[in-house]
Amino acid sequence: MPWFIKTKAEREAQKKLSEEIWTKCQSCGAHVFKQDFTNNSNVCPKCNWHGKLTAYERIGITLDSGSFKELNETIRPSDPLNFVDGKGSYKEHIERVTKKTGLNESVVTGLGKINEKDVVIAVMDFRFLGGSLGGGTGEKILQAANYAYDHKLPYIIFSASGGARMHEGILSLMQMAKTCAGIARLDEKQLPFISVLTDPTTGGVSASYAMVGDINIAEPGALVGFAGRRVIENTIKQKLPDSFQTAEFVLEHGFLDMVVHRRDLKNTLAGILSYYNR
Amino acid sequence: MSEFDFEKPVAEMEKAIDKLKNINGENKTDFNAQLTDLEAKLYERKKEIYDNLTPWQTVQVARHAKRPVLFDYIRYIFTDFIELHGDRHFGDDHAMVGGFATLGKEKVMLIGHSKGKNLEENIKRNFGQAKPEGYRKALRLMRLAEKYNLPIVTFCDTQGAFPGLDAEERGQHEAIARNLTEMAKIKVPIITVVTGEGGSGGALGIAVGDSVCMLSYAVYSVISPEGCAGILWRDASFSPQAAEALKITAKSLLELGVIDEIIQEPVGGAHTDPQKTAEEIRTVVLKHIKKHSGQSTSKLLSKRFDKFAAMGKFTK
Numbered sequence: 025m026p027w028f029i030k031t032k033a034e035r036e037a038q039k040k041l042s043e044e045i046w047t048k049c050q051s052c053g054a055h056v057f058k059q060d061f062t063n064n065s066n067v068c069p070k071c072n073w074h075g076k077l078t079a080y081e082r083i084g085i086t087l088d089s090g091s092f093k094e095l096n097e098t099i100r101p102s103d104p105l106n107f108v109d110g111k112g113s114y115k116e117h118i119e120r121v122t123k124k125t126g127l128n129e130s131v132v133t134g135l136g137k138i139n140e141k142d143v144v145i146a147v148m149d150f151r152f153l154g155g156s157l158g159g160g161t162g163e164k165i166l167q168a169a170n171y172a173y174d175h176k177l178p179y180i181i182f183s184a185s186g187g188a189r190m191h192e193g194i195l196s197l198m199q200m201a202k203t204c205a206g207i208a209r210l211d212e213k214q215l216p217f218i219s220v221l222t223d224p225t226t227g228g229v230s231a232s233y234a235m236v237g238d239i240n241i242a243e244p245g246a247l248v249g250f251a252g253r254r255v256i257e258n259t260i261k262q263k264l265p266d267s268f269q270t271a272e273f274v275l276e277h278g279f280l281d282m283v284v285h286r287r288d289l290k291n292t293l294a295g296i297l298s299y300y301n302r
Numbered sequence: 303m304s305e306f307d308f309e310k311p312v313a314e315m316e317k318a319i320d321k322l323k324n325i326n327g328e329n330k331t332d333f334n335a336q337l338t339d340l341e342a343k344l345y346e347r348k349k350e351i352y353d354n355l356t357p358w359q360t361v362q363v364a365r366h367a368k369r370p371v372l373f374d375y376i377r378y379i380f381t382d383f384i385e386l387h388g389d390r391h392f393g394d395d396h397a398m399v400g401g402f403a404t405l406g407k408e409k410v411m412l413i414g415h416s417k418g419k420n421l422e423e424n425i426k427r428n429f430g431q432a433k434p435e436g437y438r439k440a441l442r443l444m445r446l447a448e449k450y451n452l453p454i455v456t457f458c459d460t461q462g463a464f465p466g467l468d469a470e471e472r473g474q475h476e477a478i479a480r481n482l483t484e485m486a487k488i489k490v491p492i493i494t495v496v497t498g499e500g501g502s503g504g505a506l507g508i509a510v511g512d513s514v515c516m517l518s519y520a521v522y523s524v525i526s527p528e529g530c531a532g533i534l535w536r537d538a539s540f541s542p543q544a545a546e547a548l549k550i551t552a553k554s555l556l557e558l559g560v561i562d563e564i565i566q567e568p569v570g571g572a573h574t575d576p577q578k579t580a581e582e583i584r585t586v587v588l589k590h591i592k593k594h595s596g597q598s599t600s601k602l603l604s605k606r607f608d609k610f611a612a613m614g615k616f617t618k
Contacts, residue, residue, distance in 0.1 A: 102615040104558065105549050110535030129616075159614030166611060188502075188524045190534060193548045194560050197502060197524040198613035201510045204482035205610045211487070228524070230475035231463075231503045236483045250475040250503075251465030259465050269470065279473045 049073055051245070065286050074223060074243045074286055078125075079132035079149035082182055082222075086290055087136035087145065095135065096167050100128035101160045107191040114191040117153070125151045129160040130185065133168040135177075139294035144172040147182040150224075155185035157228050158192050162199030165233065169206030178216040178297055179207075183234040187227020200232035207233050216300045218293065221248050221271065221280070239296055240280045241289070242271035248280075305366075308351060308359050315344045349569045355519070358542035360551050361527060363519040364498050368573040370580065371430075372399055372414040372457050375497070378580035380405055380412060386446075389438035392472060397428045397464070398436030398508075400443040405455065406588050411447035413440045413508055414457030417498070431464035434477035437507045441481050444488050453491040453591045456508040461526065463504030478507040485510035486606065491594035493587050495565065496520045496552075497572075512606050513590035515563045516552040517579065519571050522560070523550040560613065562590070 030038070047058045051073030061068065065085050066075035077085075083092050100122070107114040122128065130152040135144055146168045148155045165181065172179040188196040210217050219237030221230070224247035231250055234240075242248055249269035257264055267273050271283045284292050322337045355363065363369075376383050385401040387394040400413035417430035432440075440456075447454045463474055485492065485508075494511030500522030516522060527545035528538045535544065555561045565579075565586050572579040594602060 096618075098618055100617050102617045104615040105547065107547055109530075109544075109547060110537070110540060158616075160616035162614050163616045190525055190530050190548070192614070193524055193558075194522060194550065194555060195558060195614045197506055198560060198610065200479075200503065200506060201482050201486075201610045202613050204479065205486040205510075205607050208483045208486035209607065228503055231478040231507075232482055233479070235473070235476040235479040248475075249470055250463070250478075251470065255465045256467060256470065260467055264467065268467075277471050277473065279476050 050075065067286050072244065072285070074245055076150050076184065076223060078151060079127070079147040079182075082147045083132065083134075083136070083145070085286070086147075086182075086293070087138060087143075088140065091135075091137040092145075093135045095133045095171060096164050097132070098128065099160045099164050099167075101158050101189075101192075103191070104159065104195055105191070105193050107193070109191070117191070121152055125149065127152045129164060130155045130158065130189075131161045131164050133164045135171070138180075138290060138297065141294065141297050142177055143297070144168050144175075144177050144179045145182070146180070148184040148229075150184040150186075153189060153191075155183075155229070156187065156189035157185060157196055157199045157203075157232075158189040159195055159199065161189075162196075162202045165199075165203045166206040169203070169210065172215055173206075173209050173213060176213055176215060176302075178218065178300060179210060180218045180220065180293065181233055181237075182220045182222055183225040183229050184222045185225060185227070185229040185234075187229055187231075197228065200228050203233045204236065207236060214302060216297065218296060220289070220293075221246055223247050226250065226252070226269075235279065239282075241292065242274065242280050242283050243286055243289070244271060244283055246271040248274045306359065306362055308355070309348070311351065312344055312347050315340060315347065319344060345569065352519075352569045352571075355551075356542065357521070357545040357548070357551050357554075358527065360519050361521050361545055363571045364521045366571060366573050368419075369498055370572050370576040371419055371459065371498075372416045374419075374576050375414075375457065375580050375583065376403065376412070378577050379584040383412070386443060387439075389435040389442055391438055392435045395428075395432050395436030395439055396426050397430050397432040397460070398440055400440060402452070403455075405584060405591075408588060408591055409452055410591070411443055411450075411452045411454045412457070413443055413454065414497075415460040415505075415508075417459060428464060430460045431462060432460065432504060432507075433464050433466070433469045434472040434474050437463070437474075437477035437481050440508050441484055444485065444492075448489050451490060453493065453595065454488065455587055455591075456492065456494045456511065458494060458496045458500050458505040458509050458522075459498035459520075460501045460504045461499055462501035463507065478503045481507045482510055486610070487603065489599045489603065491591060491602065492606075493590045493594070495583055495587060496522045496561070497583075501526065510606075510610065512594045512602065512609070513562045514560065515565055515583075515586055515590065516555060516561045517565050517572060517583075518552050518567045520552060521545075521550040522552075522555055523548050 049068040052071035221242040380403040403412040530544040531540040
């Protein structure tokens with residue numbers, strides 16, 4: 025066999041190797057070293073596109089090193105409706121995604137420090153059923169709010185979610201009221217609540233806790249909206265511009281305080297908290 | 303007359319009854335006994351059908367074109383309605399109606415989705431799909447109710463909050479989120495009745511009630527069966543299956559602890575006897591107002607918090 029002809033196995037090995045070294049930016053299409061991309065917290069070094077982070081990656085770049093203490097990590101979904109859809113059962117779905125991600129729910133909650141200030145934090149993880157708001161998610165977000173309430177601490181939620189979790193039906197809708205009830209109580213003690221909207225924050229999550237921060241912050245380019253783009257296009261029978269429902273669009277319409285680059289986020293949060301005077 | 307496919311089994315009986323009723327002349331009285339008998343049988347058969355509606359059939363009843371709407375209920379059971387308009391920020395949303403109203407001897411703030419009953423009115427009221435200004439009007443009126451110490455009664459009947467460009471621009475998410483957060487703090491009792499379609503966040507935006515009641519053939523869901531089928535079955539023709547899986551009927555919601563009481567509609571649905579339906583609503587709403595009145599504000603609010611904090615299931 026001539027030297028320039030490769031077997032299928034060789035081609036696949038090479039492809040795999042190159043995938044380990046290179047990654048393609050989903051926005052500008054540039055091929056960048058994977059190492060550069062991850063060292064840059066999944067932000068494209070060429071175009072500043074903000075890729076998704078796992079909950080623990082987010083915690084790693086947000087909290088002071090070693091300060092994180094997780095709360096309610098054993099809470100996981102239940103299947104209250106015995107839900108089965110065209111693709112199988114919700115139970116199997118949960119099992120698969122738990123195995124794949126190592127997560128128990130779509131949110132990780134806990135305590136930690138930001139530039140030495142104590143905070144309670146909840147971070148959603150889009151990999152777990154699209155970050156959907158299920159009963160376990162709602163409970164963890166409420167419990168974290170209650171912890172902030174009981175210990176008089178600021179509360180920060182990082183959202184990344186497509187919205188309510190259909191597989192739990194009406195009970196997932198009720199998580200919106202449940203989490204907001206927890207947020208509402210923070211006002212009683214004048215406790216700060218900061219909402220950070222990351223890509224994507226839509227549906228039942230944007231229509232509940234994510235939009236009622238004392239301060240609402242989003243990452244550049246993040247999809248932030250209520251209804252899905254296709255649903256809206258079908259309703260109004262026209263194409264929507266690319267900029268529709270981006271963080272910048274929502275900032276322009278007055279529903280965000282700022283759009284902040286990921287590398288500046290921690291210091292921005294610390295700066296805001298420094299004005300909390302109680 | 304039967305109007306739904308699932309009423310076909312009684313269509314023949316209804317025809318026979320009509321025939322008997324239309325007989326004129328001397329021997330009319332001879333048929334009276336037969337008529338009474340047939341009518342009793344018809345009622346039994348119809349009741350059996352309505353007691354066993356599938357979730358998808360219930361959706362059809364909940365969406366019936368003649369189903370009573372907010373202004374029907376206002377006409378039948380509320381007096382001295384003074385409608386109040388506008389959110390004081392942007393405009394007046396006709397899909398969300400509110401104002402002072404009197405129910406029996408109880409003065410209340412009434413707020414509800416308004417669909418309209420003919421095409422002209424449907425269009426004016428955007429088929430009951432409210433925009434941010436609708437939710438903000440509702441919140442404004444809830445705060446006014448708090449100031450005047452009036453219980454709040456909300457009626458939900460919407461496919462959902464309006465999914466349009468303008469609604470997004472004006473912050474549909476923020477408007478609903480704000481209502482959910484503020485309703486947790488409103489210092490007067492809130493009684494909610496889901497009268498037709500309880501469409502997701504669009505319904506919940508006015509439904510964080512101390513008591514949530516539901517008409518027996520209303521539905522309340524996180525997503526429409528069609529929407530759910532489109533996503534999870536990739537085919538909207540699976541809507542009946544999605545309706546079943548989502549557990550959207552009053553009976554299911556009572557079992558799940560989401561609602562507090564089912565208000566029984568007449569056999570055949572609310573549209574067959576709007577007045578009777580309205581009177582049932584009046585009795586139940588007054589009962590729930592009484593239940594939540596006369597307690598301290600802190601008790602009222604902590605019970606509301608506990609109610610919603612307990613919603614949902616998880617494994618630990």
